[in-house]
Amino acid sequence: MSSTFVVYVEDKPGVLNRVASLFRRRAFNIESLTVGHTDTPGVSRMTIVVGTDRDGARKVEAHLYKLVNVLRVDDVTSTPAVYRDLAMIKVQATAETRSHIMQLVDVYRARIVDVAPDSLMVEVTGTEDKIDSLLDVLRPYGVIEAVRTGRVAMARGGPRTPRLRRASAALRGPMPRVAREAGHAGPVPLSA
Numbered sequence: 001m002s003s004t005f006v007v008y009v010e011d012k013p014g015v016l017n018r019v020a021s022l023f024r025r026r027a028f029n030i031e032s033l034t035v036g037h038t039d040t041p042g043v044s045r046m047t048i049v050v051g052t053d054r055d056g057a058r059k060v061e062a063h064l065y066k067l068v069n070v071l072r073v074d075d076v077t078s079t080p081a082v083y084r085d086l087a088m089i090k091v092q093a094t095a096e097t098r099s100h101i102m103q104l105v106d107v108y109r110a111r112i113v114d115v116a117p118d119s120l121m122v123e124v125t126g127t128e129d130k131i132d133s134l135l136d137v138l139r140p141y142g143v144i145e146a147v148r149t150g151r152v153a154m155a156r157g158g159p160r161t162p163r164l165r166r167a168s169a170a171l172r173g174p175m176p177r178v179a180r181e182a183g184h185a186g187p188v189p190l191s192a
Helices: 015-025 054-066 098-107 128-141
Strands: 002-010 030-037 043-051 070-075 081-092 111-116 119-126 143-148 152-155
Touching: 002 015, 002 054, 002 152, 015 030, 015 043, 015 054, 043 054, 054 070, 081 128, 098 111, 098 119, 098 128, 119 128, 128 143
Parallel strands: none
Antiparallel strands: 002 043, 002 070, 030 043, 081 119, 081 143, 081 152, 111 119
16 A cells, blocks of 8 residues: 655755655655655655555654654645656657557657657656556567656645645644754745
8 A cells, every 4th residue: 555645845955865764764665756846935845655554654744744844744645636657768669660659659648759760759647557558568669768757646626735835824733843044033934
């Protein structure tokens, strides 16, 4: 069983290392980890897929909140959410097989992003099953290289996950420890 967490963190050096070390110390296996910037300056968003049951998921969430740079943790495992992966696949393509591969790519609603004399590069976005299926179909043609991003998730609906404006106003759960700047007495604002 897998649990999916959306974790908002301060965009500072070493945060990813601290989060990954937490999972290592607690012996949880990270199945997928994606990180990117958010629309709020200074805040990054991690989508973490962990192989654990419901009790383990609660422990993970509690431990994540103990980290200084973690602003908010959402367990989206049981909430309605949209999940997507991105993959790029380089496949061998001869003059005879090129049109067959292009037809397969169209069926999967993928697109060709690079054409070379002896290969095609395919970009596909979708569920993990869709990407696995496309890889299986392309293997007989000769997959040269493949790369996948890992799962990203976003809860469906409107204001269920509020924007981070200030650390104290937008968080669910316990208040995190906010890093203080030198000579600054109050909490560091996340956005202007």
